[in-house]
Amino acid sequence: MTVMTRVFVRLLLLPSWMIAFAILIKGYGDTGDGFSAGVVAALGVLLQYLVFGVETMDRMAVVRKARWCSATGLLLALTVTFSPLLWGDTILTHSPGVGASPVHLGSVELITAFAFDTGIFLLVLGFCIGAIDLIARATPRKPS
């Protein structure tokens, strides 16, 4: 690995996350969704793996906490799915409902479907990083 690759790869991390974030929040209005965002973000991290190796990656919080990331995502999606039962609606009734106008944060609409998508994002992100990390650790290293 040359110094150039190291520098470039490190520089690429932040943009890849930004793109992932954009895909996530724009998902409802434009191309993209939680799944794609999760994979893009994970690919950004995995690129670091190639260059810096498993041991260095331990320093990144998202690698150490991949399982928690997945679990949180699943829990979030489950919450969005089943909480409508608490107030008597059917499963996965999103609010605000049809016709009601949602709260805006800039141009982003805050709706429960978005929370659901965020859950998928977290789950997929955790899965991709966690699975590759586990495989990387389990692979027998050839003596160099």
Next chain:
Amino acid sequence: MMTLLAFSAALWSWHRPGEGINREWAPTWGLRLHFQADGLASLYALLATGVGLAVVVYAANYIPVHLRHQHRGDHEIVRFYAFLLLFMGAMVGLVLSQDLLLIFLFWDLTAIASYFLIGYDQENRNSRISAMMALLVTGISAIGFLIGALLLESAYGTFQLTELAVMAEPGHRLTIAAGVMMFAALAKSAQFPLHFWLPRAMAAPTPVSAYLHSAAMVAAGVFLIGRIHPLIEPSETLLHLLTLIGIASILTGGVLALSRDNLKQLLAYSTISQYGYVVLMFGIGGEYGVVAASFYVIAHGLAKSALFLTAGAVSEATDARELSAMGGLWRQMPVLAVAAAVSAGGLAALPLTMGWFKDELFFKAAYQENRLIQAAAIVAAGLTFAYMGRFWIGIFMGKPRGPVKSVSPLLVAPVVALGATTILGGIWPDPFTRLAGSAASATLLAPVGIHVEYAMSAETIMAFIAFGFGTLIIATTRLWSPAATRVAALGARIGPERAYSLTLYGLNQFSDKIHQIEVRDLRSRVASVLFPAALLVGATLLSFDVAEIYDHGRFQLRDIPTAVLLLLVAIAAIAAAVPRDHYSMALALSGVGFALAVVYSLFHAPNVALVAVLIETLFSLLLFGFLALLPGDIDHAQVVPSDDPASESNIHQARDIVLAGIAGLFAFVVAWGVLSRPAALESVIEQHIVLTPSAHGQNIVSVILADFRGLDTMGEITVIGIAFLGIATHLRRRLAR
């Protein structure tokens, strides 16, 4: 204590029938929680709780001793009571239910509870086999009940028995539906030819037999016949079938009961025979038939449970289980002898017991029918008289053999109580006939009033002929007993039990074979999914008019890029199938994926294309990661088989190619067929497109994923979570090494 309360509650509800409960349960499926304490329910609930009370008292003494015999801890008694009370609850729930699915639910609950009760001595292989047999016979036949219920629901749109009884019209559908439901009932009542599970179930501790196999589980079968009688009645065929099965069971049970030496076996065959009576009476039908059936169930339940408890008590006293190993017990156990005599007399229909009236009603019902049924009735009563005589005389009369221990009064008291009830019914039958009458009116959906008393009539003469016949049988034991034993041996060799075990064995072998083929290696696993799927799909396809489905449209200039890409996909796919090393196969596979992603983008589906590209990337990474985990020296040998033409791997390879070819061919045919006719899907998609803005979105794919089909997505992401867990558990173990 609680059982006493339950019994009182059942008694109270009989005297004051309430409104019942009728609530919605799962409205989209039309399920209702519909309970109603009508006459039929009262009868069986009283029987289940009343006999249950006697058995619970008895078991309080019997089970601890039983456990001590087997060197088991006292705490196991908890399991006994738990399942016994579960059974009682299920039984009461069953008889109160007015909804077919609810009946099915409780029906299966009784089967499950009985499984654990019959298999209570779980260390004993024989009890485990018996428990499984009882569960299989009654459980599989219960599916028949479900089928019948669904058939009726599909025709009339309700599971409510009260509505069905009014709506159902005679016809093939009703006959079939009622027939399969009747089948379940007959299996539960241990009727010929599915009677064999009952004698086997005698492996259960005596209190279980006394409860399940006299007044509860087997009674549930005839209860069900009483419950669905309005559905059976329109069909002459079914009624004739009931009559025939009833007579067959009476004869089988009766003859075999005469040949048994083991006390409980004798009683078990007697039960088969006695419920044969009840089934026969339902077959005869009419006011008398149904009242007689209901009355019979009461008299039989009380007497038979008392006799089972007697068998348990004398076995406890003598450590013997065979008639030939005991005798002369009346000296040591006079109270039990009298109580047992009353109960045996009750079954044998002696005067001054409730049994007299049960047979009087039985003969009254039979008297209206033809000579054959009258003769069968007399033979049946004679057989009962004979084996009951054999039972009682064998235990209490004759020469004493071996030492006799004294038993706790708690083992005798329930027998006395049950015997006293039998006598009470013989002296003052009114409450019992009223109970039977109200049960019959619930069955016939019309008021019934039948009164019995001691009077000379044709029935009395029939009864005395039966007594004479019975005495004759007892007196001539020497003459017929070898023949009866031979019949029993023949039945064991070619009877239905043999068929059952052969079927079970065969199915087991078959399943083992399939399993062995499936798990031999990864390829057979994949093949065992793809190949049957291809066959199923193929069979469906071939049953359609194929020519019309296939259509390839016109090829236009603007299709060229798509065609080129698809050609690339095809080449990559073929390359992936050619065995080389794993990495090139994986690369070829991802080539397929990426090319397809480009095709999506050509079809103006940016979102799908984006996801496809990302998935391909991720999959390739995972695939390569896993390939790196494989031990490197083995994979090559597996992919490229050795050159030896006779080697097994060559045969396997040829087989794999054939199977894969067939699976691929059908997948291709189906895909083509679907793509030629995408019309049906469009309407849903159009709706989705229209509705997307109202779900606060513009990206149709996202909205479908998160909203319209959100539950599917939820399921899929749960699978991702589970897959993650799986990978983690597997690889962590590897890391630990």
